[in-house]
Amino acid sequence: MASELGVSDDAQAGGGATGTKLDGRVERGNQTRRLVLRRTVDIASVEGLDALSVGRLATELKLSKSGVFALFGSKEELQLATIRAAGRIFLDNVVEPARQSPPGIGRVRQLCARWLDYSEQRVFPGGCFFYGVIAEFDAREGAVHDALVHADRDWNGRVKDCIAEALDTGELRPDTDIPQLAFEFIAFMETANAQSVLHDEPDAYRRAGVAITARLRAAATDPSLVPQLP
Template identity: 60%
Template structure:
């Protein structure tokens, strides 16, 4: 059946929306969500401001859509490849590996998108704060869930404190990102990787299940991939 004019307009609108959000994620990862504006995106992407406004309606709606778009990118690069692994230490190790790699490879130009916007919105109130807090909480819950799964498989000791371990792993990940972005120092990723392996070995029922270190891909901050 031939595509109708309405279908074509919807497809073009969806493509324009994706293009805008891709650029919005890039900007926000470097400048924060307050760095976004409908007019700026219209100008940078050679679109009409009225057309961009019709797609989002307000700066707040643009910010919320940007957070949702960043979540999708994060899932694609960090979460889903880990979920493809069997539950256990290997899945948890892969999750940490993916996180360090996505930061080092600058999937988001500013490093970890959520580290950046969490610092921006942690003391604020409103819908954008709630969206950022929800994404952050979901990430912590996922790490803790994977720790629990490794306990269920018998690869992490049952007495290990899942919440504490998840907190420590995330702290190592985020510190590597912060040091790299602030100082342009990529050696911090190897330090974080060593710390993560050491911590996992300390709770593993069989440390030989873990590699000697996380084999990270070399950093490639040459261009945005979000």
């Protein structure tokens, strides 16, 4: 962990006044990095990753430009760090809570419900962070594009894995097309996000929930496992 924070193993182990000062600088740097990234994910969710700049962040957060630049080194690295930070927030709000449900249809429902809640509650002010920035970079090339491809594939994979678990428990019909079902669920969720953000239409989330529930009931071996939404 020490090397990840930019501190050599020798410096960390050395102790004394020099080690204390170095540890203090590292911790202050980490705190500043967290502060900057909390702001960048919010900006990017509304204005896109291209809206990020060292000068803007320094001004808004009352930091020195040189200090912010030293934390990231380039605009591209700032964008990549922002994607990673958004990914951690997404995991905390969507993926990890859904894992508390046992494998099966219940976990599938929870994963979709947590995603809709994450968008509706504006964990990021622009709605789903990844929905917005993927549209910004989908036709480009480079490290940022590749990082977003990885994030999108990871999310798609999680949805498919969750559906596969429900199939393995016997709660979904044996002929269930896992990629197709995952595609439909994600389409419903992303459409709700887009409609809500563009039109300020909160009912879009209810409609997505109804659509996901109906599709899941149709695929279930026992539809009673999927309570209908009111």
